[in-house]
Amino acid sequence: MKRIILILLALFLVKSPVFAAIDWESKGMQIAGEIMANPAGFFYDFQQDLEATTPLPPGKRFGIQTSLFPTTIPMTYTNVSLKARLHGEGRIAPGVPQLDLVGGYWDMLAAKMATKDSETVDSAKFGGYYVGGILSASVSPRVRTFWGYKRSVLKAKLDFKAGEEPEFLGTTVSSFDTGFKDDFFIAGIETPKGVNKLWSIQLNYGLRTQTFSSKVSWYGKYFELGLNIFPEGVLVFHPVWNFHLNF
Amino acid sequence: MKKIILSALMAAGLAPAAFAAAPEDSKIFTPFFDMTLSEAAFLPSEGNIFSGGNINTQVGLLSKITQADHLFALYNFSYAGQGFAPQDSKQFTDRSMSHGFNLEYRRFLTDRFRVRPGVAFNTGYSRTGANEAWKNGLYNMNSAGAQLAADYTFDEEKNGYVTAQYLFRSIEFPNYTDLLAEFQSAGSQGNIDGGLNDQVMGQFSLRPNWNKFFGGVTYTVQNYRNQKVVENTGVYGDTKQRDTDTMLDFGFHHSLWIFEMYPMVSYTMHTSNQNFMKYKFLGDTAPEFAADYYNFKEMNLSVPVDLNITSKWAIGGAFNIQRRAYDKRMARNEDNDFTTSKQVNTMTTLTGSIRKRINEVAMVRLFGSFIVASSNTKFERYMPYNYTGNSFGIAYSLSY
Numbered sequence: 001m002k003r004i005i006l007i008l009l010a011l012f013l014v015k016s017p018v019f020a021a022i023d024w025e026s027k028g029m030q031i032a033g034e035i036m037a038n039p040a041g042f043f044y045d046f047q048q049d050l051e052a053t054t055p056l057p058p059g060k061r062f063g064i065q066t067s068l069f070p071t072t073i074p075m076t077y078t079n080v081s082l083k084a085r086l087h088g089e090g091r092i093a094p095g096v097p098q099l100d101l102v103g104g105y106w107d108m109l110a111a112k113m114a115t116k117d118s119e120t121v122d123s124a125k126f127g128g129y130y131v132g133g134i135l136s137a138s139v140s141p142r143v144r145t146f147w148g149y150k151r152s153v154l155k156a157k158l159d160f161k162a163g164e165e166p167e168f169l170g171t172t173v174s175s176f177d178t179g180f181k182d183d184f185f186i187a188g189i190e191t192p193k194g195v196n197k198l199w200s201i202q203l204n205y206g207l208r209t210q211t212f213s214s215k216v217s218w219y220g221k222y223f224e225l226g227l228n229i230f231p232e233g234v235l236v237f238h239p240v241w242n243f244h245l246n247f
Numbered sequence: 248m249k250k251i252i253l254s255a256l257m258a259a260g261l262a263p264a265a266f267a268a269a270p271e272d273s274k275i276f277t278p279f280f281d282m283t284l285s286e287a288a289f290l291p292s293e294g295n296i297f298s299g300g301n302i303n304t305q306v307g308l309l310s311k312i313t314q315a316d317h318l319f320a321l322y323n324f325s326y327a328g329q330g331f332a333p334q335d336s337k338q339f340t341d342r343s344m345s346h347g348f349n350l351e352y353r354r355f356l357t358d359r360f361r362v363r364p365g366v367a368f369n370t371g372y373s374r375t376g377a378n379e380a381w382k383n384g385l386y387n388m389n390s391a392g393a394q395l396a397a398d399y400t401f402d403e404e405k406n407g408y409v410t411a412q413y414l415f416r417s418i419e420f421p422n423y424t425d426l427l428a429e430f431q432s433a434g435s436q437g438n439i440d441g442g443l444n445d446q447v448m449g450q451f452s453l454r455p456n457w458n459k460f461f462g463g464v465t466y467t468v469q470n471y472r473n474q475k476v477v478e479n480t481g482v483y484g485d486t487k488q489r490d491t492d493t494m495l496d497f498g499f500h501h502s503l504w505i506f507e508m509y510p511m512v513s514y515t516m517h518t519s520n521q522n523f524m525k526y527k528f529l530g531d532t533a534p535e536f537a538a539d540y541y542n543f544k545e546m547n548l549s550v551p552v553d554l555n556i557t558s559k560w561a562i563g564g565a566f567n568i569q570r571r572a573y574d575k576r577m578a579r580n581e582d583n584d585f586t587t588s589k590q591v592n593t594m595t596t597l598t599g600s601i602r603k604r605i606n607e608v609a610m611v612r613l614f615g616s617f618i619v620a621s622s623n624t625k626f627e628r629y630m631p632y633n634y635t636g637n638s639f640g641i642a643y644s645l646s647y
Contacts, residue, residue, distance in 0.1 A: 210381040
């Protein structure tokens, strides 16, 4: 099968005149312009990578998670997330879904280091948090759906020292002070992929800013691999690697 | 763009998969969940690489009140991102997003006959390559309406049934305005010129299904509340715009040995009483009048085939062609002059894919497409008519 995949990939990715038309320099400028136009949106996409918005596995009461990539590395988002089960599915009455509280906090290490050591940055503060709740219900022995709400808040503030302001796309940037906050609706579905391995797909939709993302995740006892897709974001694909423990 | 919006509205009705949602005998509540997600890179022959995706999420709940009375609630989120598009529809960079709510009461009158009255609400957002805020989109719209459907099962063994449905929608475009009129008249206000795209839509469809063969006829009428028809004098007359679409379609989904085929063909006749004035440049004192400019016939043929090599893996191929021939619209040459031949647009797509079934409810697909768009219109300052392109992407699907 792998041989067939390789042959097909070779056929589809054959170097054609179309590839020669890619102007990487202008694409880079476009991406940089989009970041400057909405820096909070750009940094918030990485916050979504660390947000733990899947329900606790059945039978678990607490969970702790830290995101390793692309948050801690390379973005230096030191972060921690917690999950706590308020009640298990069917415990109060048959059919009542599981309810988990989720939340987390992050702080950008690079911003602290820049403030301390940089000759150009006067002050920098990048950080955020989120809190929410996830309802999950089994719809068959192998499928669980979940619905949730989260409130996400991000603060991004950067001041350059007088006389040291950088020039970007012909404009001198002296500072920016921006933020992001929104209330999100979450809908997802989870299904087993193997023994103690789960696969889920979920939609996160911001009610006020219309920010949305789709998260596809594979997770086991310790690690979660994910592919977060931000169709309207600057970087559309975020491969994600998280570490978690559930008790 | 209007065509895209109309398509979105039609899709805002209950999708076939949602229609098929059936209660499990032992349960009062049966959830319905369907999410598909795709993301691709696009490489056009003209212009730079870009990426775009599609998301469709449906979350529903079917409640069995009694054996004969069911209530089905459905929320639908849909996003259509940047991508190649048929000529005369939208720019590559246009995106749209919608939220739909449907509530349907299902009453079984006999074992074979049921009626389904329902209400529907939809909010749609649009966005261009200028990245304006979603709430400011020119084609943002709100719709509300109702529908009545009746299903008659004529062959229980082969799942044979016929559905007749009438639906009605009142559609408002709160941001839509006549940009040219506003530009030409300094005192013009958006809220005065607004409402031009507001319309009332009615649709009747008759759709038989049998043994995984399906087809039908769909007739749609759009009556504009305010938009008038432009006359050959270049000014709007008293007649309001009215568009109709008559669509015939047929398809099936069958497996033969390792081949899984789900081809579909449709033929649409679009009529509009709207005419067109062609201004070659702003301030053109001798614009050309073109009557019945928007009438066309369109054919769509889609032939996807999957080769199920193992129970998990499949190799897929798909051929898709869309051909639109205008009844009276003449093609334009490079200088934006009408030629003597009627405009014909063709878009052909060849797709190859690898599909992996993760389990009984989930699958992932890697795909690559080659697209050829051609037209006898050669004036391409605003919209591309003749181009080729490649796209490569990944798609996920999870349905319960």
